[in-house]
Amino acid sequence: MDKTKLSQIGEFGLIERIKSLLGSELIGDDTALIKFGSESLIITTDVMVENRHFMMGYPPSAVGWKAVSINVSDAVACGGRPLYITVSLLLRDIEVCFVEELYEGIKKACKFYGCQVVGGNVSASREVAVDITLLGSVKRFVSRAGARPGDSVFVSGTLGDSRAGLELIKMKKKSYAPYELELINRHLRPTARVDYVKHVSKYANACIDISDGLSSDANHLAEASGVRIDIDASKLPLSKELLAFCESYGKDPLDYALAGGEDYQLLFTHPKERWNPFLDMSEIGTVSEGKGVFLNGRPLKPSGFRHF
Amino acid sequence: MDKTKLSQIGEFGLIERIKSLLGSELIGDDTALIKFGSESLIITTDVMVENRHFMMGYPPSAVGWKAVSINVSDAVACGGRPLYITVSLLLRDIEVCFVEELYEGIKKACKFYGCQVVGGNVSASREVAVDITLLGSVKRFVSRAGARPGDSVFVSGTLGDSRAGLELIKMKKKSYAPYELELINRHLRPTARVDYVKHVSKYANACIDISDGLSSDANHLAEASGVRIDIDASKLPLSKELLAFCESYGKDPLDYALAGGEDYQLLFTHPKERWNPFLDMSEIGTVSEGKGVFLNGRPLKPSGFRHF
Numbered sequence: 001m002d003k004t005k006l007s008q009i010g011e012f013g014l015i016e017r018i019k020s021l022l023g024s025e026l027i028g029d030d031t032a033l034i035k036f037g038s039e040s041l042i043i044t045t046d047v048m049v050e051n052r053h054f055m056m057g058y059p060p061s062a063v064g065w066k067a068v069s070i071n072v073s074d075a076v077a078c079g080g081r082p083l084y085i086t087v088s089l090l091l092r093d094i095e096v097c098f099v100e101e102l103y104e105g106i107k108k109a110c111k112f113y114g115c116q117v118v119g120g121n122v123s124a125s126r127e128v129a130v131d132i133t134l135l136g137s138v139k140r141f142v143s144r145a146g147a148r149p150g151d152s153v154f155v156s157g158t159l160g161d162s163r164a165g166l167e168l169i170k171m172k173k174k175s176y177a178p179y180e181l182e183l184i185n186r187h188l189r190p191t192a193r194v195d196y197v198k199h200v201s202k203y204a205n206a207c208i209d210i211s212d213g214l215s216s217d218a219n220h221l222a223e224a225s226g227v228r229i230d231i232d233a234s235k236l237p238l239s240k241e242l243l244a245f246c247e248s249y250g251k252d253p254l255d256y257a258l259a260g261g262e263d264y265q266l267l268f269t270h271p272k273e274r275w276n277p278f279l280d281m282s283e284i285g286t287v288s289e290g291k292g293v294f295l296n297g298r299p300l301k302p303s304g305f306r307h308f
Numbered sequence: 309m310d311k312t313k314l315s316q317i318g319e320f321g322l323i324e325r326i327k328s329l330l331g332s333e334l335i336g337d338d339t340a341l342i343k344f345g346s347e348s349l350i351i352t353t354d355v356m357v358e359n360r361h362f363m364m365g366y367p368p369s370a371v372g373w374k375a376v377s378i379n380v381s382d383a384v385a386c387g388g389r390p391l392y393i394t395v396s397l398l399l400r401d402i403e404v405c406f407v408e409e410l411y412e413g414i415k416k417a418c419k420f421y422g423c424q425v426v427g428g429n430v431s432a433s434r435e436v437a438v439d440i441t442l443l444g445s446v447k448r449f450v451s452r453a454g455a456r457p458g459d460s461v462f463v464s465g466t467l468g469d470s471r472a473g474l475e476l477i478k479m480k481k482k483s484y485a486p487y488e489l490e491l492i493n494r495h496l497r498p499t500a501r502v503d504y505v506k507h508v509s510k511y512a513n514a515c516i517d518i519s520d521g522l523s524s525d526a527n528h529l530a531e532a533s534g535v536r537i538d539i540d541a542s543k544l545p546l547s548k549e550l551l552a553f554c555e556s557y558g559k560d561p562l563d564y565a566l567a568g569g570e571d572y573q574l575l576f577t578h579p580k581e582r583w584n585p586f587l588d589m590s591e592i593g594t595v596s597e598g599k600g601v602f603l604n605g606r607p608l609k610p611s612g613f614r615h616f
Binding site: 002003004005006007008009011014015017018021022031032034036037038039041043044045046047049051052053083084086088090091092093094095096097099100103104107117118119120121122123124125126127129131133135137 | 310311312313314315316317319322323325326329330339340342344345346347349351352353354355357359360361391392394396398399400401402403404405407408411412415425426427428429430431432433434435437439441443445
């Protein structure tokens with residue numbers, strides 16, 4: 001009997017096994033495209049678990065906001081618009097006001113992103129978890145598999161802020177500088193890039209949201225597309241807050257930009273000339289024939305968050 | 309500051325607070341009806357949590373089967389047909405083969421019910437949980453709120469078997485009689501009544517699946533419909549296996565039929581003359597003006613499973 005444990009094969013090894021077991025082509029992207037009558041629907045699901053993705057000391061409304069945002073981020077990455085969510089809560093015997101504030105955050109996020117809660121469930125558990133499934137609409141489904149040689153590689157916003165924010169939270173300082181509070185906020189209340197839906201669905205050949213960290217997610221995109229990606233380290237977009245943080249604490253911003261995770265920015269590819277000056281997008285590299293991801297010509301291995 | 313704990317208000321108290329907070333009419337039934345272009349869709353979500361809904365010693369394929377079935381049951385109760393599911397797994401560092409066998413059960417159930425897995429997620433946690441969201445189609449949405457005075461009250465199948473099966477599992481006997489194995493199987497591998505979809509969607513004025521136990525679910529239906537329900541105890545459908553169990557262990561079958569829970573049978577109302585002889589439905593009572601649920605004329609209070 002096979003005694004292999006999850007920690008020996010990891011999250012991605014497990015997903016590969018499940019995919020081959022189901023024998024379904026529908027599984028693979030973070031978001032699945034399904035046809036329903038004449039409509040094209042997308043569906044995606046993601047969870048926030050106590051002590052893994054948040055601590056009970058966090059503002060509950062931020063946890064609710066983020067639980068919606070991480071799902072919206074997956075929808076946006078395939079060019080989809082969020083419409084409906086269901087909220088499945090696993091709860092310990094905590095205070096009711098925690099759940100109410102959590103839902104305030106969910107409600108606020110839904111209003112911001114233009115979707116609504118249509119159902120849910122509550123169950124007891126030893127750890128609190130907020131598991132959300134999102135339904136959306138899509139005109140053109142953009143997968144992570146469509147990058148073409150000749151494309152440029154772009155990212156939205158800035159990278160690495162979320163991890164810096166997480167490290168600041170863990171420092172438990174008595175007071176924080178304004179730029180530190182800004183980084184903390186980017187970790188607690190990331191904003192899914194709904195402002196990119198039009199651009200992605202119209203122009204991107206491939207897109208993925210940066211949840212595991214640029215190095216991991218660029219490798220996912222390159223592998224799924226069967227292409228080589230070259231990234232120019234000097235072009236990675238870094239916030240002034242992250243630079244101040246690295247200056248203060250003697251850190252290398254590159255580490256944060258590459259392996260940060262939870263930025264919920266978008267990584268996408270399309271021809272250079274489709275660059276949109278009205279968006280905060282940065283060109284960070286190029287797509288060519290081959291395989292693997294390279295940073296300044298040297299192989300860039302996946303890093304970032306590991307589940308098991 | 310409000311220090312009320314979840315255990316003080318219970319699952320249903322919490323759901324009421326969430327409903328009023330969201331101010332949404334969409335929340336209330338186990339399944340939500342959403343319009344998508346010209347299509348009517350239903351969406352529902354339910355979870356199986358380690359040590360609450362299953363033990364790690366159970367066959368993993370049965371856990372997978374049941375996780376799908378409890379969602380299909382909610383879909384059927386509103387007259388819906390299951391189409392697509394997403395599977396969100398919370399996992400400890402257990403053996404990979406547990407997850408593979410779990411997915412075998414999910415796959416088998418999907419084949420049986422005519423739906424398919426279109427997406428999912430895996431995350432680490434301290435307890436294993438299988439959280440499923442189901443999308444389906446519906447021609448006429450049947451809620452729990454439509455029961456009319458003059459309707460008869462029906463249930464599908466037999467009641468109380470699942471709880472008897474659970475108690476048998478807990479006895480940890482060295483060997484079980486065939487009828488005991490049958491009861492255990494009804495707890496581990498309940499079958500959602502997809503064979504009732506046509507009947508429910510065509511004829512039922514109100515319907516709910518019996519997951520919390522007949523006494524609780526009849527109260528849910530009566531309250532949502534604003535009617536009184538009278539149940540005749542002598543008409544409750546009992547299996548020969550449950551009767552043998554109660555005979556052997558000195559139990560009252562009525563307790564099991566009323567407060568058993570997890571039967572995943574259907575409780576529905578419609579005029580008596582719509583009775584269908586090709587289904588295993590039993591007429592157990594009547595709907596009239598008023599409120600509350602009565603068993604042989606005496607108030608029947610909700611009982612059954614409590615989450616917190």
